[in-house]
Amino acid sequence: MLEEVTDVPTPPDAATEPAPVPAHPDPAAEFPVLVQEDLLVEDVSIDGMCGVY
Amino acid sequence: MPATVLPTPAAPAAPVAGEPAFDLDGAWGLHPQVALRPEAFGALAYHFGTRRLSFLKSPALHALVDSLADHATARAACAAAGVPTAELPSYQRALATLVASDMIVAREPA
Numbered sequence: 001m002l003e004e005v006t007d008v009p010t011p012p013d014a015a016t017e018p019a020p021v022p023a024h025p026d027p028a029a030e031f032p033v034l035v036q037e038d039l040l041v042e043d044v045s046i047d048g049m050c051g052v053y
Numbered sequence: 054m055p056a057t058v059l060p061t062p063a064a065p066a067a068p069v070a071g072e073p074a075f076d077l078d079g080a081w082g083l084h085p086q087v088a089l090r091p092e093a094f095g096a097l098a099y100h101f102g103t104r105r106l107s108f109l110k111s112p113a114l115h116a117l118v119d120s121l122a123d124h125a126t127a128r129a130a131c132a133a134a135g136v137p138t139a140e141l142p143s144y145q146r147a148l149a150t151l152v153a154s155d156m157i158v159a160r161e162p163a
Contacts, residue, residue, distance in 0.1 A: 040110055040111055040114055040143060040144065041107055041108065041110065041147045041150045041151060042107065042108040042110065043105060043107050043154050044107070045103075045105050045106070046105070046106060
């Protein structure tokens with residue numbers, strides 16, 4: 001004997017669907033200041049490197 | 054007659070929140086204990102007192118830092134070094150970084 005299936009799954013609600021994430025977000029758009037600063041000056045301390053060379 | 058598009062004035066060099074401001078209209082110069090060495094990417098600045106190195110990663114920034122003492126203001130030095138007005142805020146932040154590491158210091162106006 002066949003059993004009738006009445007509980008049909010409903011399609012997902014579009015309102016609760018997560019927004020699509022862009023595959024390649026632009027890093028410069030997220031960190032413009034950091035990128036610009038990094039382009040111009042970078043500080044290094046050589047303290048503690050006396051035995052290296 | 055076609056409409057003329059006028060260039061918009063450059064935005065003032067506003068400091069970024071959380072960063073030290075740099076007075077472009079002040080007189081600045083290289084710290085007496087700092088040596089600059091030209092490099093292909095710009096220059097290396099070495100402070101003999103603090104034993105710190107700073108990479109100046111732009112030839113224009115090298116020219117600017119090297120000539121700070123020759124100009125009444127940092128703004129004049131920027132103009133002489135060919136820093137585009139649009140890039141002035143970036144260079145202002147770079148100079149603030151160099152002040153924080155004691156590579157450049159304020160001097161008495163001439």
